Amino acid sequence: MNVARKRSAAAAVIGLGESTFSRKSDKTARAHAVDACLGAVSDAGLKVAEIDGLLLNRSPIEPSSVLPLHLKRDIGLGDLSLLASIEAEGSSAIQMIQYAALAIGAGMVEKVLCVFADAPVGATGAGDAYSISMNLIGLDGWDERHGLIGATGGFALSVQRYFHLYGADSNALFEAAAADREWAALNPKAFLRKPLDKDEYFASRWIVEPLRLFDCAYPVNGAVAVIVSSADRATDGLNPPVYLHGFGQGHSGARNFAGDEPEIQTGAEIAGRNLFDGLGTTPGAFDFCELYNPFSITTILALEGYGFCKPGEGADFIADGATRPGGKLPANTGGGHLSSYYLQGMTPVHEAIVQIRGQGGERQAPSTNLGLVTGFGGRMEYHSAMAVSPHRDI
Numbered sequence: 001m002n003v004a005r006k007r008s009a010a011a012a013v014i015g016l017g018e019s020t021f022s023r024k025s026d027k028t029a030r031a032h033a034v035d036a037c038l039g040a041v042s043d044a045g046l047k048v049a050e051i052d053g054l055l056l057n058r059s060p061i062e063p064s065s066v067l068p069l070h071l072k073r074d075i076g077l078g079d080l081s082l083l084a085s086i087e088a089e090g091s092s093a094i095q096m097i098q099y100a101a102l103a104i105g106a107g108m109v110e111k112v113l114c115v116f117a118d119a120p121v122g123a124t125g126a127g128d129a130y131s132i133s134m135n136l137i138g139l140d141g142w143d144e145r146h147g148l149i150g151a152t153g154g155f156a157l158s159v160q161r162y163f164h165l166y167g168a169d170s171n172a173l174f175e176a177a178a179a180d181r182e183w184a185a186l187n188p189k190a191f192l193r194k195p196l197d198k199d200e201y202f203a204s205r206w207i208v209e210p211l212r213l214f215d216c217a218y219p220v221n222g223a224v225a226v227i228v229s230s231a232d233r234a235t236d237g238l239n240p241p242v243y244l245h246g247f248g249q250g251h252s253g254a255r256n257f258a259g260d261e262p263e264i265q266t267g268a269e270i271a272g273r274n275l276f277d278g279l280g281t282t283p284g285a286f287d288f289c290e291l292y293n294p295f296s297i298t299t300i301l302a303l304e305g306y307g308f309c310k311p312g313e314g315a316d317f318i319a320d321g322a323t324r325p326g327g328k329l330p331a332n333t334g335g336g337h338l339s340s341y342y343l344q345g346m347t348p349v350h351e352a353i354v355q356i357r358g359q360g361g362e363r364q365a366p367s368t369n370l371g372l373v374t375g376f377g378g379r380m381e382y383h384s385a386m387a388v389s390p391h392r393d394i
Contacts, residue, residue, distance in 0.1 A: 007279070008393045009243035011101035012234035014111075015044030015227030016353050021189070021220045021341050025122045029058065029066050032223035033117035034074045040113060040225040045238040048075065051227070053082030053112030055100060057092040059120065059344065060377065061132055067117055075113075082109045089377020090292055091249070091384035092116070093345025098247040098386065100228035110229060116346040117223035136262075136379065152216060154379045155295045156208040161263035162297060163210070165312065170210055172315030174201045176296040177214045177338050179324045184335025186325065186363035191218050192339040217294040217342035224346035226353065231392055242356040245370070245394060246387040248275025267376065267383030268305025275372075275385045276307075283307040286387075288330040288355060288365040289372040290348035294337045299323075302374060303331070306385070330365040345375035345384075356390050370394065 017039025019032040033056075041048055054077060058067035069083060082103050086092045093116050100112035136143055136154050148154065162168060177196060184190035196214060204213035234241035250270025276282060283306055293299045300314035308329060309317040317323070323331035334340045334351035341347060352373045354360050374385045 006393070007245060009231045009245050009389070010105050011228055012231045012241040012243045012392075013097070013226045013353055013388075014229045014234050014237040014239070014241055015040040015046065015225075016239070016350065017041070017043055017225040018350065019117070019223040021191075021222040021343075023121050023191075023220055025119065025221065027119065027221065029062070029117040029119040029221070029223065030068075030071060030074065032119060032221065033067060033071060033115050033225070036117065036223035036225035037075045037113055037115050040115075040227050043239060044227050045236075046111065046227070049078050051077055051111050051113050052080055053100060053103060053109040054080055055082070055096040055112060055114045056085045057087070057096055057114070057116040057345070058085070059118045060087060060089045062118070082112060088384070089382050090294075090344050091375040091377050091382045093349050094247070094373060094375045094384035094386050095249070097226065097228055097244065097349070098249075098384070101244050101247070104228065104230050110233075112228045113225060114228060115223060115225035116344060118343060119221040120219050121221050150208075151294070151379075152208040152211055155297055156211050158263040158301070158379065159210050159297045161261065162300070165261075165264070166315075168315050170202070170212075172300065172319070173210070173212075173215050173296040174198060175315065175319040176299045177201060179318050180293070180299070180332050180336040180338045180340075182324050183333050183363055184339035186361070187334045187340060188361075190335040190340040191220065192335070196339075211295060211297075214338065215296040217337040218339065220341040220343065222341070222343055224343055224350045226349065234392075240357045240390060241392075242353050243389050243392050244386060245389055246275050246278045248272060248278065248385045250274060250383040252381045262379070264301060266301060266305050266380035268302055268374070268380065271374070271383035271385045272306040275387060279387060283372075286329070286370050286372045287367040288333060289374070290334075290352045290355075291332055291336065292345060292348055292375045293332060294342060296338065298376075298380065299332070299336070301380060305380075306372065306374070325363070333360060333363050333365055348373050348375065352388050356388050358390070
C-alpha cells in the first residue's frame with residue numbers, strides 16, 4: 001500500500017443503521033431518520049443513553065422542519081454535548097463525520113450520531129422535488145427565465161463542455177452507467193440490477209440532452225445513520241470498526257470569468273489535495289473508491305479531479321474496465337447513485353462502511369486497506385472527501 005506517512009486514526013465509525021429504502025411515499029423523512037438512528041445504535045451494541053452528540057443533515061431543498069433539532073426527542077436521547085444541523089449540500093454527510101471526529105478529538109463528546117434522511121419520491125415520482133434552479137449564473141431568476149431548471153440542466157452543460165474539449169461522446173456516459181450497473185447486479189439491496197446494454201441505454205428517453213434516463217440518479221425515500229467514536233473504544237462494538245484516517249474539503253471560488261471552465265473544474269482538485277497532503281500520499285494508495293455520482297458525467301469528472309487519471313482520460317479509464325468488478329480500482333461497488341439508490345452523501349458512505357467491514361458479499365472488493373469516499377454539492381463546487389480503513393495504523 002503506497003502510504004508514505006505512518007499514522008494512527010483517532011476516530012472510527014462503530015455503528016451503521018438504515019431505514020427501509022422505498023419508492024413509496026408512506027413515511028416522512030423524520031420517521032425514516034428515527035429508524036436509521038435506532039438501527040445504528042443497535043448495530044454498535046450501544047444504548048441510546050450512551051449517545052452524547054447528534055448531527056443532522058437534510059436535503060438542501062427541504063426546510064429545517066423536515067429534520068428538526070428536536071429529532072433528539074423522537075430518538076429518546078438524553079442530554080447532549082453536541083447538536084447541530086449541517087448544510088453543505090451533497091458534501092454534508094462526510095462533513096458531519098469530519099466534525100464528529102474533530103469534536104471527539106477535542107474532548108467535547110464521546111459518541112456522535114450522524115444521520116441523513118430524505119423523502120423526495122411522491123405519488124408522481126421525484127421529478128418535481130428536483131425541478132428547482134441551481135442559480136448557476138448568480139442572478140436570481142435568470143436561469144428559470146431561460147429554461148435552465150433543475151440539476152440535470154446544469155450537468156448537461158458540463159457534459160457538452162466535456163465532449164467539446166476532449167472529443168468524447170455519449171458512449172462515454174454509457175460506459176459509466178453500465179459499470180455501476182455491473183456492481184449493482186451483485187448488490188441485493190440495489191434497485192436497478194438488470195444488466196444495462198447499449199441498446200437499452202440509447203433507447204432511453206432524454207431528460208436533458210445529452211443526459212438520458214440511465215445517466216441520472218435513482219432517488220428513494222429513506223435514511224442512513226452512523227455513529228462515530230474515539231478509536232480507543234472502537235473495538236468494543238459488535239461490528240468491525242471503520243477507521244477515519246483523513247478528511248479534505250474543497251470549495252471552488254468564482255469561476256465565471258474568461259479562461260475558467262466552471263462546467264468541468266470542480267472542488268475535487270482542492271479536496272483531494274487537502275486529503276492527500278494530510279495523509280502524505282497519492283491517489284495510487286487507494287484500493288477502492290465510493291464516489292458521489294448523481295449523473296454519469298460526475299463519475300468521469302471525479303476520477304479525473306481526484307487524480308486517478310488525467311483530464312480527458314476518465315472515460316477511457318472506465319471503458320477499459322478499471323472501475324468495474326475485477327478492475328484495478330473498484331468504484332461505486334454497490335451500484336452508486338445511478339443503479340443502487342440516491343440518498344445523497346450517505347450512499348457512498350454506507351457502501352464504504354460495508355466494504356471496510358468485509359460485508360459486501362458478491363460485490364466485496366478484493367482489497368480494502370484504504371478507501372476514498374467523496375461527496376459534493378451544487379455543480380461539483382462544494383466537495384468533501386475522507387479516507388477510511390479497517391486498520392487503525394497505516
